[in-house]
Amino acid sequence: MTPLVNLHILARRYTQLSKSAYFDPAFKDFARRTVDATQHVLDNARNYPDGVIRQFEQHVWRVMQFVRGSRSNDAPHETQYVLRKALKEWILEEVLVSSASLEEFSFFLNTADLWDFINKSLNDFNKQKYKPLVVQIGAPEAFKHRPIFCVPLFHELGHFVDHHYKISEFSLLQTPPAQTPDGMHQDYWRAINLRHRMEHFADLFGSCYCGEAGNKSLLAIAPDHSASPTHPATIRRVEIVDDFLNNRQNDMVDLLQAALKARTGKYLLTRFKKPNISSALDDVVTYKINDDAELFGIFLAGWEYLHDQLEERTAPWIDAKVDSYIIEKTVNDLIEKSIRNFEIRERWKDVASD
Incomplete structure (x- = not known):
């Protein structure tokens, strides 16, 4: 359990992740480069103070849960897709949006930056100018297919933007x-x-x-x-x-x-438009999202529709066999598929334009 023994273990874990079939290429690259940095520390341990090695080990441990949770079969993919769209309005650089799958009812942002530490502390390592921006968000694993319940992730994204630009700190000045x-x-x-x-x-x-x-x-x-x-x-x-x-x-x-x-140079402005999803969801079919404003607004529309039906049911949710779990699961599923359909159409447009 010494730092070097742990780094041997972590290097193998990251190597396995880099070969996962369920990873975005950018995350595969992140995992591979983290393996390279870890191997460098193992090969050159005598060149670094024990404190640096221990801090590096802690960073590598901490980011593991976010990288692992970002595999497409583990991540809240549709919500991450919308988060990336929101983030592009604020940060032009490519940003990796990662998500730790938690077995607890909690949402949080981890601001510790592995590659910032690598760039500042591993002086002998060839970083190849690699310095990725990574959003590390934790969310309940049970909500990965429940976008309505992932609304707090937009709050966590706000923390990332604040941390990136030091907005709250500057406000104190x-x-x-x-x-x-x-x-x-x-x-x-x-x-x-x-x-x-x-x-x-x-x-x-x-x-x-x-x-x-x-x-x-x-x-x-x-x-x-x-x-x-x-x-x-x-x-x-x-x-x-x-x-x-x-x-x-x-x-x-x-x-x-x-x-x-x-x-x-910007102000906070509302970016959403609440779509009328009632007709579609009353027929238990997906809603066709028309633009980005409706894409953002479907979280509010979905939240209100779901809670309206849980409080005072209307057709088709009035059958005695339909309990609150079925309503919640079905509505979340329809919202998730509505977002996915919009993403697919957008990808097809991008392919067609190329």
């Missing part, structure tokens, strides 16, 4: 927090304000693509959470998003928009 409360250290007060602004930015970012579905999912997950050092109170988070979506003035929205404009 533009608009410093209120006076530090008596008895609290200034650095601790700043850290609380930073974490709260990060959560508000991620909420607002997600609402640009999923509208009120972000608030609905937050209220389903943490309806009564009060403010903590890491998160604002749920009621405050919902209020700020609601103001943004309804074009009401809000100081938190304004200060984050100002920081975003300064860092990227």
Whole structure:
């Protein structure tokens, strides 16, 4: 279990992943290059301090779950496809969107960057100018075919954009927090304000693509959470998003928009259009998504349709044999297939244009 023994094991695991038939070529390349870096450390261990080797090992362990979970048979493919579309509006570089399959009810973003560490710490390794941007998102494995329940991933994508451009950090320079409360250290007060602004930015970012579905999912997950050092109170988070979506003035929205404009030249704007999916889903068929705005909006439309049917059923969901699980599974399946059909049509158009 020493770092070098573990790196031997990890090199073999990544080699197996690089040969997987279910991988996007970019992930195969990522796995192969990670094997090369790992083998370099094994072959040149005497040239690196023990602390560097241990940190490298930790990075390689940590990213494994995200790479493994990104195989097409393990990943929430349709949701990742939509996330990549959203991300292209903010980052022009190629970005790998990876997803760890969790056996728990949790969504999170891992900001640790393996290849940033490699580029900064493995001085003797030939990186070949390889420095991939990787979004590392964790989501319940049970939701990989349930796009409606993956709405929180748009919030996590907002954290990635914030981290990439340091928007919340910059906002503290533009608009410093209120006076530090008596008895609290200034650095601790700043850290609380930073974490709260990060959560508000991620909420607002997600609402640009999923509208009120972000608030609905937050209220389903943490309806009564009060403010903590890491998160604002749920009621405050919902209020700020609601103001943004309804074009009401809000100081938190304004200060984050100002920081975003300064860092990227852009503002947060709603990108979704909620499609009318009722006729299609009432007939238990997929909805034909017309454009990117409807692609984003189908998450909100799907959320509302599903919960309307669970609360007050209409045909075809009124049969006594149809329980809530069947409704949930069928609606999620139809939304997933609607997204997939749009992606397939888009790929055909790209092939035809070439």
